[in-house]
Amino acid sequence: MSNQTKASRRADPERLRLKIAELIENFEAGLRSDELRKKVLALVPVFRGLRNLGKMLIPTEYASAARDRILYYFRKYPQTVIEGDELLVVSGIQEYARRVRELRVQFGWAIASGVTIKEMSEAEHAELPDDFTRMKTSQYVLLNEDQDREAALRWNTANTIRKERGSVRDKILRFFRANVGRKVTGEELRYVAGNKTEWARRVRELRTEFGWPVATKSTGRPDLGIGVYVLQADRQSPEHDRHIPDDVRREVLRRDGYRCSDCHWSHDEWNPSDPRHLELHHVKPHAKGGENVKENLKTLCTVCHDKLHKKEK
Ligand SMILES: [Zn+2]
Numbered sequence: 001m002s003n004q005t006k007a008s009r010r011a012d013p014e015r016l017r018l019k020i021a022e023l024i025e026n027f028e029a030g031l032r033s034d035e036l037r038k039k040v041l042a043l044v045p046v047f048r049g050l051r052n053l054g055k056m057l058i059p060t061e062y063a064s065a066a067r068d069r070i071l072y073y074f075r076k077y078p079q080t081v082i083e084g085d086e087l088l089v090v091s092g093i094q095e096y097a098r099r100v101r102e103l104r105v106q107f108g109w110a111i112a113s114g115v116t117i118k119e120m121s122e123a124e125h126a127e128l129p130d131d132f133t134r135m136k137t138s139q140y141v142l143l144n145e146d147q148d149r150e151a152a153l154r155w156n157t158a159n160t161i162r163k164e165r166g167s168v169r170d171k172i173l174r175f176f177r178a179n180v181g182r183k184v185t186g187e188e189l190r191y192v193a194g195n196k197t198e199w200a201r202r203v204r205e206l207r208t209e210f211g212w213p214v215a216t217k218s219t220g221r222p223d224l225g226i227g228v229y230v231l232q233a234d235r236q237s238p239e240h241d242r243h244i245p246d247d248v249r250r251e252v253l254r255r256d257g258y259r260c261s262d263c264h265w266s267h268d269e270w271n272p273s274d275p276r277h278l279e280l281h282h283v284k285p286h287a288k289g290g291e292n293v294k295e296n297l298k299t300l301c302t303v304c305h306d307k308l309h310k311k312e313k
């Protein structure tokens with residue numbers, strides 16, 4: 001038999017299907033046997049056959065390695081909730097979760113797991129599509145198809161910071177400050193936090209209590225993708241403008257059309273030589289009893305905000 005015939009025989013799913021059907025047919029006798037080991041051994045080739053059949057579903061000209069087949073599958077069904085078992089089928093390997101992680105962290109594909117989506121939506125009250133909020137821990141979703149080529153670099157930073165001393169919040173802040181103005185993902189923040197569930201709450205506190213301008217899709221930057229965070233500048237908002245709950249923040253920004261109430265600057269006009277962002281200002285200062293309600297808050301760009309506070313001094 002020539003090599004080519006061998007190869008085409010290997011890649012013939014119909015032939016393999018018949019072979020598995022035959023094995024299952026013969027298993028009838030195995031099933032009736034009293035001996036457990038005999039039954040198990042008779043099922044082994046069925047499992048192997050199924051695994052190979054799953055691998056054949058994606059032609060080798062599109063993807064030959066397990067990791068490539070997983071990526072091919074995600075990209076064919078972006079923004080679709082995918083079961084881990086589907087990845088088991090197309091990859092043909094037990095440790096598909098590890099390959100998913102590599103795709104995410106080393107290759108920068110925005111694949112989120114049900115675990116991360118859940119923690120994120122709980123902490124941010126993020127407005128996610130219904131099928132995302134119902135995701136189970138065994139599921140995954142490719143959030144968008146933009147491969148982030150800086151991901152590998154950030155991964156190195158994340159790895160270093162993760163091993164350093166300090167609280168989860170310190171580490172997350174360190175990671176943000178190493179990536180000012182750059183998009184980072186919830187998956188990365190979770191990793192920096194040593195996979196501790198509290199990561200999403202700590203991120204929210206950095207914004208609401210410590211005044212770091214960490215923006216997400218639902219807290220000021222509707223242009224960002226789901227699961228993306230940006231520390232917009234390496235500065236904290238003035239002490240008296242902190243402690244604003246996320247839902248109030250969202251309402252005020254929405255009401256003001258994501259523009260500065262004074263100069264009408266919006267993030268669409270952002271450029272590196274004028275790196276401002278939007279902050280919320282208390283009309284009556286929080287320290288003087290001004291409340292965290294939308295009537296007492298307005299959206300200002302950092303330039304107008306600084307100007308206003310200088311005047312007040
Ligand atoms: Zn302004």
Ligand SMILES: [Zn+2]
Pocket residue numbers: 238241280281282305309
């Ligand atoms: Zn202010």
